[in-house]
Amino acid sequence: MQRIALALTLAVLTLLRGPDMALANGPVVVTVTGQIATTNRGAFDPFNDSLFGALDEKFERAFAFTLQDLAALPQKTVEVGYPNWPGPVTVSGPTLAAVLQAVGAEGSEVLVQAIDGYAPSFKISEVEAGTFVLATSMAGVPLSIGGRGPTWLVFPAGSYEGQTAEDDSGLAWAVFHLKVTSGE
Numbered sequence: 001m002q003r004i005a006l007a008l009t010l011a012v013l014t015l016l017r018g019p020d021m022a023l024a025n026g027p028v029v030v031t032v033t034g035q036i037a038t039t040n041r042g043a044f045d046p047f048n049d050s051l052f053g054a055l056d057e058k059f060e061r062a063f064a065f066t067l068q069d070l071a072a073l074p075q076k077t078v079e080v081g082y083p084n085w086p087g088p089v090t091v092s093g094p095t096l097a098a099v100l101q102a103v104g105a106e107g108s109e110v111l112v113q114a115i116d117g118y119a120p121s122f123k124i125s126e127v128e129a130g131t132f133v134l135a136t137s138m139a140g141v142p143l144s145i146g147g148r149g150p151t152w153l154v155f156p157a158g159s160y161e162g163q164t165a166e167d168d169s170g171l172a173w174a175v176f177h178l179k180v181t182s183g184e
């Protein structure tokens with residue numbers, strides 16, 4: 001009787017857990033590589049890490065964030081506009097500084113790489129002094145793959161030395177990879 005009760009309990013628990021337990025936390029959306037103190041995954045795998053491979057990015061260890069992980073970091077909402085945009089946008093997400101802090105970034109520069117290979121880099125001192133949001137939503141709507149998602153680096157004009165009021169070129173959309181380096 002006890003054995004049956006135990007078996008039933010396990011069966012119910014398995015059903016409740018369901019096959020989607022692993023999906024509940026969602027896919028990894030941003031991976032941080034390079035000079036970081038805290039990691040949660042191992043080296044580049046040529047089969048599984050195919051986009052990294054295609055962009056010729058190899059790493060020994062990294063920290064992988066799901067959207068849920070990013071949402072657990074301190075969030076920031078900013079309104080930002082550039083002259084060539086249809087209008088200002090309101091985006092939310094963790095600050096880039098908070099993401100870098102969470103992984104114990106030790107370098108002086110961060111490369112912000114998008115799915116299409118676009119990869120501007122920034123001085124971490126400027127990232128910490130300014131307002132760089134690694135946005136996960138716009139007007140409350142999660143950013144999509146095919147649009148500006150999974151994450152979009154958004155900052156107001158004048159955020160780094162020499163940035164003009166018109167220049168939105170560093171605002172990488174479709175960001176999936178941050179690489180911390182010493183600059184050279």
Ligand SMILES: Nc1nc2c(c(=O)[nH]1)N[C@H]1C(S)=C(S)[C@@H](COP(=O)(O)O)O[C@H]1N2
Nearest residue numbers: 114115116118168169170171172173174175
């Ligand atoms: N992933 C990605 N982000 C990007 C770019 C890009 O080519 N790929 N272009 C940048 C440049 S040069 C500009 S001016 C702005 C606006 O470009 P868009 O109108 O193509 O978004 O996005 C920036 N972010």
Ligand SMILES: [Mo]
Nearest residue numbers: 167168169170
């Ligand atoms: Mo541009």
